[in-house]
């Protein structure tokens with residue numbers, strides 16, 4: 001049976017990663033708020049002969065978000081992997097995801113996408129509390145860095161972000177896309 005991947009915040013910079021996962025045979029459920037962006041993604045997938053399942057919901061509305069994830073599981077079966085690109089102030093999203101995905105009683109993987117700032121020495125970000133997953137969740141992080149180049153450095157392009165996310169999910173590992181060091185070399 002095809003693996004079911006839930007991508008939270010998948011309609012922006014992660015759009016092409018979602019489409020590529022669908023092209024590789026994963027069942028992909030995508031969370032976003034904007035109907036137009038979700039519909040455009042579904043049409044792109046369908047034009048390529050693939051399918052994406054839209055979950056139109058504001059993840060700050062925890063009950064509605066939980067219901068949407070439950071609906072995706074009802075439609076396509078238990079979730080094997082979650083890619084989470086979530087605002088740092090949306091503190092309920094990961095615990096709610098852990099509870100709902102783990103309700104199936106199977107082990108699964110959480111790939112949290114993080115910005116360069118998550119590696120700041122002054123404000124180090126710690127791994128989220130995995131206890132709501134009841135021991136069923138394996139945590140991986142995908143840190144978005146920058147690319148050093150002569151005369152400065154640049155932020156990652158969307159295509160590089162998507163390649164990094166695909167690589168992490170398909171090889172099941174944490175990764176840093178680009179680099180986060182040295183911090184003083186970051187683009188301004």
Ligand SMILES: NC(=O)c1ccc[n+]([C@@H]2O[C@H](COP(=O)([O-])OP(=O)(O)OC[C@H]3O[C@@H](n4cnc5c(N)ncnc54)[C@H](OP(=O)(O)O)[C@@H]3O)[C@@H](O)[C@H]2O)c1
Nearest residue numbers: 009010011012013032033034057058059060115116144145
């Ligand atoms: N190197 C780095 O450290 C780094 C870090 C971060 C970003 N960036 C760059 O910044 C660019 C833009 O970043 P962005 O944050 O605007 O990301 P984005 O991926 O373009 O958009 C955010 C995603 O989250 C969804 N979303 C946001 N709030 C939501 C909510 N309350 N409920 C449900 N879904 C929600 C959005 O869907 P809706 O539009 O439908 O709400 C969208 O799918 C990226 O393309 C990247 O190049 C770089």
